[in-house]
Amino acid sequence: MNTKLNKSDWTLLAIIYGVTIFLNIIDYYREGNYLIEYIVDFPLYIIISLSLILFFLHILIPKFLVYKKDYLRFFMYTIAILTLGGSIDNFIGHLTAGKDITKISSIILFLQNGLYNASDMIGLPIGILLVKKLYEGKTELLEVEKKQKENELKLLRSQIDPHFLFNNLNTLDSLIDTQPIKAKEYINRLSLIYRYLIKTKDAEVMELSNEIEFAKNYIFLIKTRFGDDYEFTIKENITLKDKFIPTGAIQALLENVVKHNKSDGISAIKTTITINKGWLIITNSKSKIKSTNESFGTGLDNLKARYKLLSDEKIQIHNMDAKFEVFIPIITLSE
Structure with a gap:
């Protein structure tokens, strides 16, 4: 109460x-x-x-x-x-x-x-x-x-979203003829992502280290599909042991970046995932060009609702002129 x-x-x-x-x-x-x-x-x-x-x-x-x-x-x-x-x-x-x-x-x-x-x-x-x-x-x-319950349904749908699968199959198809070695790596990363999504579909929270590994595979898909349009950096300023976040949180935030920001072909959309004490921060530069890509995640509103059940801390969103920043609390279950 x-x-x-x-x-x-x-x-x-x-x-x-x-x-x-x-x-x-x-x-x-x-x-x-x-x-x-x-x-x-x-x-x-x-x-x-x-x-x-x-x-x-x-x-x-x-x-x-x-x-x-x-x-x-x-x-x-x-x-x-x-x-x-x-x-x-x-x-x-x-x-x-x-x-x-x-x-x-x-x-x-x-x-x-x-x-x-x-x-x-x-x-x-x-x-x-x-x-x-x-x-x-x-x-x-x-x-x-x-x-x-609505979020769980949306998350489950996002894991088998036909658009997500269709886009990745299109990317894979273009790689098979031109870059067969990278195509094999793409298949491997995609299989790791689906294996992780199926494994964690009923989990409220997951270890931050696992979510970061998932994020790296997910970023590989984005980089392969969009080339140099997006740049990603991960900064781990603390140990990830005994740290947790809601399952799929990073996926939702990365999708949010791609959904709302499209590169102009000159400057890449730069995104940094920073892990500090108590907070995971995702910061991305903003583009004036709006992307028409589908959103496959639960979205910021759904992520806020999930945190109401998991933590006393609230998500912080800073929408500035040149960048967009989201702070999500890190959950330490051992405390």
Whole structure:
């Protein structure tokens, strides 16, 4: 469950605080409270309540419930934090009401009242927020699962796409008579690609080293078909061991380059695959000539949807005047 507050969450909190303060103003008026209590108590209530809610949503719940599932420590920290926050609010409330704090009869009772006060302060808003988050999370999960099924179907279709096979057979046909040695290499690379696609068709993620080897074979097909129209460079700045990415991700990104960029015959479309800590980056120069080639991959939108199930990180896309850049997160399963 995503515990970060979005725009609608803040709007909901504003409504809750607005209604709560309005009702408290009525109670203060009936009880004849001092003006200083209006000025201090209500802002203080919002500050403490909101601070507790944010602390729970951003620190306590993710750390002790989502990741560690340490319920005992979560309970202990909850009691301590609520007692502290509620006691501070009670203490300042005593001062603004003009009460003598030296006449507090029991510290234990004072802290107990602080716990009750804080529970009352954040119980309703955090309860509503968590229910909202739970509903949104389930809705989003259903949508992502639906897209995932669509992506799997598109990926499977891309692996046996007749256009892909037709184009490669045409290239192979032209090589057989003119460059028979290269034709044999082309057949070998093409068979490795299809073997890999069949082997990995049910895998959510694959080792980055395997995907890079697949990319090298795939680049060979592109270079053979288009000649000097495209240039590719692979920079491995980290070890690829225990690193994973979604199956077919590099294929989709390379297809995206070929689909949207066509060389003018003078300057090649230069593409660099850079592997850094945490990210695989594909950068390509842009062409003003639009290619009419078919796209055989899942596409950037489908790749974004797949990452929603696999990682907390999101794909980054930078579309600049002279180049196009895509950052995809590297998944480390051993962490």
